Each structure stands twice: as structure tokens, then as C-alpha cells.
Amino acid sequence: MYKIGIDVGGTNTDAVILDENLKLIHSVKIPTSEDIETGIAGALKQVLNETGIDRELVTHAMLGTTQCTNAIVERKKLAKVGVLRLGYPATASVLPFTAWPEDMVDTLSNTYALAQGGYEYDGSELSAFSETEIRDILQNWKNKVESVAVIGVFSSLKSEQEEEVGRIAGEVLGSSVPISLSSSIGSVGLIERENATILNAALMKVMALTSDGFEKALKREGVTNAAIYLCQNDGTLMSLDYARKFPILTIACGPTNSIRGAAYLAGLENAMVLDVGGTTSDIGVLTGGFPRESSLAVDVGGVRTNFRMPDIISIGLGGGSIVREINGEVTVGPDSVGYQITEKALVFGGSELTTTDIAVRLGKVQIGDRELVSHISQEFAEKAYAKMAEMTEEAIDKMKTNSDDVTLILVGGGSVIIPEELSGVAQIIRDPNGAVANAIGASISQISGQYEQIYIYAKQARDxxxxxxxxxxxxxxxxxxxxxxxxxxxxxDEIPLAYHPDNANRLRIKVVGNLV
Known part of the structure; x- marks a missing residue:
């Protein structure tokens, strides 16, 4: 029995095959294609052909993809969203799409309506919910929107009104128009939760294309018995059907895959992980075997949200980062040759000086032709290397919660550029398979479930x-x-709401389980 894990990065697409004991059988790394799906199919085909395993013995296939992130950043393939907020007239002073980038609003059609409904902080109705009003709004949206986002005031306390709107929307618009309910996506905070729900609704078309494409690629290669999963951004997996309902949960799954893969390779549950790609480096923290979550509102494509996201710092340092000397100062990145490193880096006969060239010049790694960088002075190379170390140390320091030196697990194809010693780091762990830690992380993950709600302990016992x-x-x-x-x-997580007179608490529970 085998598992296949595929992770799509900005520079490379990695694929691995693990056996039933989670032992790595084989891995491949190919450049990420512009349309991404071609790269997925290519990596899948190559890893299967090179191992020659029986396709019928593949029981699980997992995909970590940047499709949803790219769609938001590039404003492409997004659905036309109708935003229905329950909370009129109390919330009319701040309308949906407030503070959004104009090009993003134009892409999503700027269609919204404020209806009566919503709740007070104690669970009583903010204003009377009207089914007739909801039906009229949705009827007016027929053939105008491709997806609907429903947001109610304090729906994290009570979700009944949102669920009722979802039922009505199914009747009026039909099953072909997906519905996103904010109570199942975001946390406390109306505008941030609304923003996250709108993004989830906008990503429905992208996820449908991605999931369908992955299914078809597997079938073309004869993998027909595998259960298919997509990676979430908390280091766990979700079924294809679940991913189609909550595509926003795939955003930033790449770094969390690397963190999970690093934990597996190093055999550690608590450490800092540095994933060095071709363009950027992502730094995260491993806590109890899972990536640490961010406690702050997160900006996604220029939109402020409050849904679950990993606590990650990204810096413009990768194996393909371009090195320059400007007015006597050495600069590294943030621009990079990316997946074209084998064409453009000096050690491969190109014309761009990259961080990989510096590492080769100093004898830190043997890649390409060292003679092609012999003209670089030792002094300049050491200054550039010191700059790379400084950038890494600063990022690590920002992720610390105390002054103690940390254990650092290095993964990613570009990790060869990172110095052997770093200030603030007690131990650096490297693994021969660290270059495909992201795909390994996708393969070994479990399934998670999370629920968050405000509970009023004066009305309901804590237990x-x-x-x-x-x-x-x-x-x-x-x-x-x-x-x-x-x-x-x-x-x-149990957080008291200090302003509430009846001992209200925001309660969040996360569980994990094995794959079906």
C-alpha cells in the first residue's frame, strides 16, 4: 500500500511516494508550470514511472496547492459573489467591501445587501429576521452571482439565522450556486469574519477546477483506488468534498506542510522550522507536532481577515535570490530567478549572481560548475554570505517568544544557502530528504476538525x-x-470576554484523527 503526496510551490512542484510504514520510497522535484495543473500532472507521472509501483496499490493521494492563494493575489478565476449581511440597520455605517482593494472589489462584482436580522451579544435578536426580505434579495441576484456569502452579527454566538438563509438560498438560486456561512469560517469580529467569508465564496470556482483537475490527473495515471485529500493550513488534511466547501482553508498550506514534514524527518514535536525555497524563506514554529497558529488578524491579498492562519514569517531569501552590490553595500533579493535558476544562475552558465552562486563560491555546497564563479572575490562572497545569515537571524528572532536559543530544522530545496551556525540557534538539523519536506508533510498528515463559539457560562455550564x-x-x-x-x-482555547456581564467565553477546540 502506498501514499502519494504532491506539494506545489512557487518555484518547484514536489511529489513523493511513501509506503504503509510512512517510509519514503521515492521523490521528484520539477519546475512549477504557469498553469500549475500541468506541473502536478508531470510530477505525478514522473514519480509513478520512476518507481514502477502498482497503481492499484495507491490508497491515498494528497495535494498541497497554491492555487487559491495565487487566485487572490492575481485576481483571476474568482467567482462573482453576492454578500448578504444580517444586521440592518445597526451595521449600515460600515458597508461590505470597505477598505478592500478596488481591483478586488471590481473582480467580485461589488454585489451586496443588508437585511434585517443578526443577534445581540447576549443572543437576543438585533432586529427581526424576515424570510420574505431574504427571498426578494436572492431572487434579484438570480443569474447575477456565482456564489453567496452570508454574514450575521454575532453568528459565532448563534448561527440559526445564517443557516436559514443558506436553506432559502438553496431553494431560490439552486444547488449550482455555493453558499458560504460566516459562522463556519471566521472568528469573532464582524468585518474580518465577513471578509474571510467573501474570500471563501470567491474561491469556489478555483477549488472546483483544482480538485477536478487533480482527480482527472490521478485517473489518467491509473490511480483509481485512492482516497483524495487536500492540505489545510493547520498542517492537516481534508477530504475533496470538504475542500470544495472551504477552499480558503488551503491558503498558506505550503509552509505548514513543510513544518509537518520537518517534524516527521527530525522526530521532534517542538522546534523552529525554516523552509527555504527558490524565492522566499518561510519560518514557522512547531508546537506539539503542529504549526503554531497566528493570534492576529491576517492580511490576505490586501484583505483583512480573522480566519485560522499559521504563524509564519516570510522573507525574500531563497536559493535563486539575486545578489547585488549597490554603493558598496551588498543586497540580497527580494527578486529571484525562481524556477529558472538552472538557466540563469552563474554556476549553471547563466548571467545572474544568486545566493546559490555565493554558497558554491565559498565551498559550502557543490552545485553546477564552481569555475564559473571563481571570479567572485572572497571578500564580496563573505559579505554576501554574512548578509544572508543576518536576514535569517533577524527573522528567527522575530518568531521567538523568549530569549533562549532554539533548535532549528532546515528544509526546502534552497536550504543549502543557510550557514551552519546562526546567532540565537543552539542546533541546526538537516535531513537528506529535507528538500521535499513539504510533500512528505502532505503525505503523513491527519484530518482535523475545529469548532469555535462564544458560550455564556451564566446560561450554560462550562462542562x-x-x-x-x-x-x-x-x-x-x-x-x-x-x-x-x-x-x-x-x-x-478558552478566552473570557471581559466586557460581557454574564461570564461569556470564546471557546475553540481542535481535534485530529486518522484518515479513512
Whole structure:
């Protein structure tokens, strides 16, 4: 029995095959294609052909992809979204799409409506919900929108109104128009939760194309018995159907795949991970075997959101970063030759001086032809190398929560450029398979489920609230593809809302389980 993991990066697409004991059988790394899907199909074909394994023995196939992230950044392939906010007239002073980039608003059509409904912080109605009003709005949107985002005031406390709108939308618009409910996506904070829900709705078309393309690529290669999963941005997996409902959960899954893969390769549950690609380096923290989540609102493509995102710092330092001397000062990046490094870097006969060339010149790594960089002075190379070390040390320092030296796991194809010693680092761990840690992380991950809600302990006992949240988190994990009997709680966050008179608490529970 085998598992296939594929991870699409900005520079390379990696594919690995693991056996039933999660032992790495083979890996390949090919340049990421412009349309991404061609690269996925190419990596899949190559890794299968080079191993010659029986396709019928592949039981699981996992994909980590940048498709959704790219769609937001490039404003391409996004759906026309209708935004329905429940909370009129109380929320009319700040309209949907406020503070969004203009080009993004134009792409999504700027279609929105404010309807009566929503809740107060104590669960009472903000204004009377009207089914007739909702039906009129949705009827007016027929054939105008491709996806709908529904947001209610304090729906993280009570979600009944959003669910009712979802039911009505299914009747009026039909099953071909997907519905995103904010209570299942974002956290507390109306505007940030609304923004995340709109993005999720906008990504429905992208995810449909990506998931369908992955399925077809597997079938073309004769992989017909495999359960198919996509990677989430918390270092776990979700089923194809679940991903089609929550495409926003794939954003930033690349770095978390690398963190999970690094944990597996190093055999550690707590460490810092540096994933060095061709263009950028991502730094994250491994806590209890999973990536640490960000506690702050996160900017996605110029849009402020509050949905679950990993705590990652990215810097413009990679194996293809361009090195220059400007007015006597050495600069590194942020521009890069990216996937064209084998054509443009000096050691490969190109004309651009890159960080890889510097590492080769100093004898840190043997790649390409060292004679092609022999003209670079030792002094300049050492200054450039010191600059690369400085950039890395500064980023590591920003991720620390105390002054102690950390254990650093180095992964990624560009990790050869990182110095052997760094200030603030007690130990650096490298693995021969670190270049494909991202694809390994995709292959070894479990299924997660998460539930977050505001509970008022004056009205509901704390133990009862904990049981309710855990039950709903377990349900989410099962929907995402986990085996019910294997699910266990891995994280509980309980945050009191100080301004609330009835002892309200924001409760978030995360569970993980094994793949079906």
C-alpha cells in the first residue's frame, strides 16, 4: 500500500511516494508550470514511472496547492459573489467591501445587501429576521452571482439565522450556486469574519477546477483506488468534498506542510522550522507536532481577515535570490530567478549572481560548475554570505517568544544557502530528504476538525459548553474525512470576554484523527 503526496510551490512542484510504514520510497522535484495543473500532472507521472509501483496499490493521494492563494493575489478565476449581511440597520455605517482593494472589489462584482436580522451579544435578536426580505434579495441576484456569502452579527454566538438563509438560498438560486456561512469560517469580529467569508465564496470556482483537475490527473495515471485529500493550513488534511466547501482553508498550506514534514524527518514535536525555497524563506514554529497558529488578524491579498492562519514569517531569501552590490553595500533579493535558476544562475552558465552562486563560491555546497564563479572575490562572497545569515537571524528572532536559543530544522530545496551556525540557534538539523519536506508533510498528515463559539457560562455550564464544542469539532473532523474512533482533542482555547456581564467565553477546540 502506498501514499502519494504532491506539494506545489512557487518555484518547484514536489511529489513523493511513501509506503504503509510512512517510509519514503521515492521523490521528484520539477519546475512549477504557469498553469500549475500541468506541473502536478508531470510530477505525478514522473514519480509513478520512476518507481514502477502498482497503481492499484495507491490508497491515498494528497495535494498541497497554491492555487487559491495565487487566485487572490492575481485576481483571476474568482467567482462573482453576492454578500448578504444580517444586521440592518445597526451595521449600515460600515458597508461590505470597505477598505478592500478596488481591483478586488471590481473582480467580485461589488454585489451586496443588508437585511434585517443578526443577534445581540447576549443572543437576543438585533432586529427581526424576515424570510420574505431574504427571498426578494436572492431572487434579484438570480443569474447575477456565482456564489453567496452570508454574514450575521454575532453568528459565532448563534448561527440559526445564517443557516436559514443558506436553506432559502438553496431553494431560490439552486444547488449550482455555493453558499458560504460566516459562522463556519471566521472568528469573532464582524468585518474580518465577513471578509474571510467573501474570500471563501470567491474561491469556489478555483477549488472546483483544482480538485477536478487533480482527480482527472490521478485517473489518467491509473490511480483509481485512492482516497483524495487536500492540505489545510493547520498542517492537516481534508477530504475533496470538504475542500470544495472551504477552499480558503488551503491558503498558506505550503509552509505548514513543510513544518509537518520537518517534524516527521527530525522526530521532534517542538522546534523552529525554516523552509527555504527558490524565492522566499518561510519560518514557522512547531508546537506539539503542529504549526503554531497566528493570534492576529491576517492580511490576505490586501484583505483583512480573522480566519485560522499559521504563524509564519516570510522573507525574500531563497536559493535563486539575486545578489547585488549597490554603493558598496551588498543586497540580497527580494527578486529571484525562481524556477529558472538552472538557466540563469552563474554556476549553471547563466548571467545572474544568486545566493546559490555565493554558497558554491565559498565551498559550502557543490552545485553546477564552481569555475564559473571563481571570479567572485572572497571578500564580496563573505559579505554576501554574512548578509544572508543576518536576514535569517533577524527573522528567527522575530518568531521567538523568549530569549533562549532554539533548535532549528532546515528544509526546502534552497536550504543549502543557510550557514551552519546562526546567532540565537543552539542546533541546526538537516535531513537528506529535507528538500521535499513539504510533500512528505502532505503525505503523513491527519484530518482535523475545529469548532469555535462564544458560550455564556451564566446560561450554560462550562462542562456542558466544553462537551458541546468538542462534539461539534469531532463532527467537523468526520465531515473532513477522519475515522470517528481515532479522533482526539489536541488543543483547547478558552478566552473570557471581559466586557460581557454574564461570564461569556470564546471557546475553540481542535481535534485530529486518522484518515479513512
Amino acid at each position: 456542558e459548553a466544553l462537551q458541546d464544542a468538542e462534539s461539534k469539532a469531532r463532527t467537523q473532523a468526520v465531515l473532513a474525512g477522519a475515522i470517528k474512533e481515532t479522533i482526539e482533542v489536541v488543543e483547547v
